[in-house]
Amino acid sequence: MPYQVNTAQLLRLRKELTDRISAIEADIHHKKEPVEKDFAEQVTQRENDDVLIAIDDEAQQTVMMIDAALDRIKEGSYGICNVCNEKIPDQRLAALPYVITCIDCAD
């Protein structure tokens, strides 16, 4: 029996991520924070920003993977490894519904 992809689940996850991205970007831009700070505070701020940017990048990548998965659902190629064309195991899809490669072809 083919894996029943849950499009609603993908869309819900996508929304969570885009909400998080908006929140992070608002935070990075420090819209409401005063500009003047001493040097130590500026350094801490920059370190925080680096962490936020890393989380942001990862979230954006996941959103792109979700979009790719949604396209694949439309095309009927969902659940097929993008590299070796073998079926991706249901267990893997259940855990990570947006993956496009099997475990062997990951990384």
Ligand SMILES: [Zn+2]
């Ligand atoms: Zn593969």
